[in-house]
Amino acid sequence: MARRLGIIEKIELPHRLTDIDTEQMTATCSDCGLVPILKQGKGYCCQPRARVRAAAHKAKNLERLRAYHREYNRRYKFGFSRDEIDAILDRDGLCCEICSRTLTRRQARLDHDHACCPAGSGCKRCFRGILCNGCNAAIGMLQESEDIFARAIAYLGLDVKVIGESASTLPMRFIA
Numbered sequence: 001m002a003r004r005l006g007i008i009e010k011i012e013l014p015h016r017l018t019d020i021d022t023e024q025m026t027a028t029c030s031d032c033g034l035v036p037i038l039k040q041g042k043g044y045c046c047q048p049r050a051r052v053r054a055a056a057h058k059a060k061n062l063e064r065l066r067a068y069h070r071e072y073n074r075r076y077k078f079g080f081s082r083d084e085i086d087a088i089l090d091r092d093g094l095c096c097e098i099c100s101r102t103l104t105r106r107q108a109r110l111d112h113d114h115a116c117c118p119a120g121s122g123c124k125r126c127f128r129g130i131l132c133n134g135c136n137a138a139i140g141m142l143q144e145s146e147d148i149f150a151r152a153i154a155y156l157g158l159d160v161k162v163i164g165e166s167a168s169t170l171p172m173r174f175i176a
Helices: 046-061 061-079 082-092 133-141 146-155
Strands: 017-023 026-029 031-041 043-046 108-112 127-130
Touching: 017 043, 026 043, 031 046, 043 046, 046 061, 061 082, 108 133, 127 133
Parallel strands: none
Antiparallel strands: 017 026, 026 031, 031 043, 108 127
8 A cells, every 4th residue: 555655656556456245345455455445347356456546636636626516516406506606706895794704715605594494595586695615614603593692692791682592581690
C-alpha cells in the first residue's frame, strides 16, 4: 500500500486477488494480504487499494470536484442556473444580508426556509437570500425559531421583547 507522506504515490498495478470469498467479501491480495474487497465493475478490488486510488483521484481533481458539487447544490437542490445565481450575487452586492460582511462567490451561501421543502432539498420559493457561512450556520443552529432567537438576544442582555411569551414564563436570567 502506498505510504502517505503528504503526497500520494503512484500505485503499482499488481494487487492481484486470489481466494475471493464473496460471502465474507474478503480475498488475499498479492500486495496487502488478507483484505476486505469491494465490487468494482465486473470484478473486485482490494479495499486498501481502492481507498488510495480514490484519495489520489480526489487530490488530482479537487477544484473540479468542488466546482461540480457547488453547481449541483445550486442547480438541483435549489433549482437555480449559474446565470441566475450570478444575477442574485451581482444584485445583492456580494455581502451577507445579516452581518454585511463582503463575500467572494465561493463564500456565498444560499439561505432557504427549511419549513418550505422536505429535508435536504429546496426550491426558488423558499430561497431567502445570500449569507456568509457563519450567519447561515447560526440560523441553522438556532433552529430558525423566533423564540430561540429572542431568548438568545435576551441572554445577551439586549433590550428586545421576547416574541410570544410574557415575562412571567421566562426563566429569571431572561428578565431584564
